[in-house]
Amino acid sequence: MLSDKQTTRLSKLLSLVLRHDPAHLGLTLDEQGWVGVDVLLAQAQAHQISLTREALVYIVETSPKQRFRLSDDQQRIRASQGHSVEVALGYAPTVPPAVLYHGTAVRHQEQIMREGLRKMSRQQVHLSADAATARQVGSRHGAPIVLRIDAAHMHADGHTFYRADNGVWLVDEVPAGYLQLSDGPASA
Numbered sequence: 001m002l003s004d005k006q007t008t009r010l011s012k013l014l015s016l017v018l019r020h021d022p023a024h025l026g027l028t029l030d031e032q033g034w035v036g037v038d039v040l041l042a043q044a045q046a047h048q049i050s051l052t053r054e055a056l057v058y059i060v061e062t063s064p065k066q067r068f069r070l071s072d073d074q075q076r077i078r079a080s081q082g083h084s085v086e087v088a089l090g091y092a093p094t095v096p097p098a099v100l101y102h103g104t105a106v107r108h109q110e111q112i113m114r115e116g117l118r119k120m121s122r123q124q125v126h127l128s129a130d131a132a133t134a135r136q137v138g139s140r141h142g143a144p145i146v147l148r149i150d151a152a153h154m155h156a157d158g159h160t161f162y163r164a165d166n167g168v169w170l171v172d173e174v175p176a177g178y179l180q181l182s183d184g185p186a187s188a
Contacts, residue, residue: 002055010051011059013044014068018079025049033078033087037070040077066166081164084121091162091170096151100127100169101182103138106145109181117147117174124162127151127169131182146182154178 002010017025017040018033025043027035037053044051056077060068070077081089102117102125117125128134131146138144154174155161162170 002058006055007059007062010049010055011063011067013049013051014056014059014077015079015082018068018077019082020084022085029078029085029087031088032090033083034071034076035078037075037077069165080166081124081126081168081170083123086123089162089164091164093160094163096127096155096161096163096169097129098150098152100129100149100151101131101134102127102147102149102174103134103136103144104147105138105142107142109145112147113176113179116176116179117149119172124170124172125174127171127174129167129169134182148180148182149174150178150180 017027018029018035022029022035025040025047027040027043029035037056041051041053041056057070057074060070060077067080067082068077069080078087078089083089104112119125126137127149128137131148134146135144138146151161151169154171159171159173164170
């Protein structure tokens with residue numbers, strides 16, 4: 001089995017090539033973000049990266065964030081969301097829960113409360129179903145804050161929501177009027 005260090009290193013590599021820079025390993029994603037597992041493994045080997053099918057399946061199945069998904073026949077792989085390269089993931093519009101959350105760093109609070117949440121380099125804004133997950137996400141960027149999103153009102157006003165395979169909620173933007181600081185659970 002893989003060590004924690006190997007798992008982290010390979011997971012970061014998969015995030016890079018399946019979400020941001022497929023050319024890093026000479027890969028080309030299809031329009032929905034898929035690449036053949038055999039192609040990925042061959043390109044990894046060509047770049048002296050020790051990645052086996054077993055290790056790939058292990059990373060996909062054990063990742064707590066479920067960032068990657070294998071096709072039903074396990075012949076293709078893609079990232080569930082978070083792309084900065086153009087892909088059409090094919091998620092159907094979904095009615096969101098009444099409230100969703102977004103975790104970020106305190107240093108971004110003023111600008112976000114003024115301008116709303118924008119997708120920045122990603123294809124969509126990522127939202128969490130609970131405040132604890134949002135706080136955990138925000139803590140990766142510094143001292144965290146959690147923003148509460150009035151998703152029911154946004155949806156009623158015509159904003160379209162999608163739910164990724166790993167449970168992350170996706171939307172094109174969150175205008176400032178739908179945001180407030182969360183008074184929800186503060187601990188992760």
